[in-house]
Amino acid sequence: MDISIVIPLLNERESLRELHDWIAAVMQSGRFSYEILFIDDGSTDGSWDIISELSAGNDAVRGxxxxRNYGKSQALHAGxxxxRGAVVITMDADLQDNPEEIPELxxxxxxxxxxxxSGWKKKRYDDILTKNIPSKLFNWAARKTSGVKLHDFNCGLKAYRNTVIKNIEVYGEMHRYIPVLAKNAGFSRIEEKIVRHQARKYGRTKFGIERFINGFLDLITIWFLSRFGKRPMHLFGALGVLMFLIGFLSAGFIGADKLYKLYSGQPAILVTQNPWFFIALATMIIGSQLFLAGFLGEIILRTKTKNDRYKIFDTINVTTGEEPEKETVRHL
Structure with missing residues (x-):
């Protein structure tokens, strides 16, 4: 199969038929073998009924x-x-992504x-204050932090080699950072293409200003995980040992100073009356806790099991537990 088109959606009943017909026309004109995977992320407006009707008239439609609503990352993970396609295309269901971009991708x-x-919506039809300006700030921070030079991390229109999506783990709200996850997995050939952005035709956006707050928090998370996710002891252990040594040496200095004053006949207060003693003690305790956190992180990392973070209610043309065998990651 040439192309798999993965479309996560939430309450997009009005746009689904038009989107399906548009994609089908593009696929047929290009003579592609394809499948359309609709992932209904807990819609309550009857979107699933439309998907069922579409599948009855087109065997390429799967669902x-x-x-309930688990989030876009979980929907993409399921898709x-x-x-099954050699190339996997992701796009939103609100008709703001143009299916005619698919052949070039x-x-x-x-x-x-x-x-x-990755698509780049260079010309956008979104509100400037609530979406465009925050998006530019977010993308700037993502470029600086991740080292991936993309202008639009959050564009839903992307194309992947099948081996990429089979060897990355999309979870939480990390769908914004799939290019970063791919880079961390060893897939370094990442490109950007300017794509057409269209004004929303039906309904309203499902994302508010809070997505940018969550986006920056996720950016910090992925920065940390990309550097220390596989070796938590390198961070927590190093900090723990450093703080413990500082506290231990400080306590030793306090004790030595006490003994010196006793032997020299100088007046000396009790060690416990010296405020620096408690600072040194607290530093050693915190250092020990950080070291233990790193040690426990290593144990958890080696014993964790992978569990799905969502529950599937129904499927169309999808076998329960279906998952193609992962292809071997080629060396880059």
Whole structure:
């Protein structure tokens, strides 16, 4: 199969038929073999009924329905698990992403050899104060922190080589940072393509200003995990040992100073009356706790099991537990 199109959605009933027909027309004109994976993230407006009707008229339509709203990252994770295409395209269901971009995205992956091609909505039709300006600040911070030189991390329109989506773990709210996750996994051929952005035709956006706050918090998380996620002892252990040594040496200095004054006949207060004694003691305790945190992190990392972070209510043309075998990651 050439292309898998993964579309997470929440209450997008009005746009689904038009989006499906548009994608199908583009796929047929390009003579692509394809599948459309709709991931219903707990819709309450009858979106699943529309997906069921579409699947009845087109065998390429497949669907996964969650019990409730779990978030876009979980929806993408579920879609990635069952995607079968050589190239996987992700796009939003609100018609703001243009399906006519798909053939060129496919070409960049298959012919130019890129692992991931991210869309860049250079000209946007969003509110300037609530979305455009915060988005520019967010993308600037993401570039500086991650080292991935993209202008638009949060664009839903992206193309992936199948091996990429089978070898990264999308969780929490990390869908914004899939290019960073791919880079950390060893997929370094990442490109950006300017794509057309369209004004929302139906309904309203499901994201508020809080997504940017969460985005910056997630950015800190992924920065930390990319450096210390596989070796927590390197951070916590080093800090713990450093603080313990500072506290221990400080306590030793206090004790030595006390003994010197006793032997020299100078007046000396009790060690416990010296405020620096308690500072040194607290520093040693904190250092020990940090070291233990690193040690426990190593144990958890080696014993953790992977559990799905969502519950599937229903599926269409998807076998329960279906997941193609991961391809071997090629050395880059």
């Amino acid at each position: 996964i329905r969650f019990f 990635f698990r069952v995607a 496919y070409r960049l992956v298959t012919e130019e050899g890129y692992d991931l091609v």
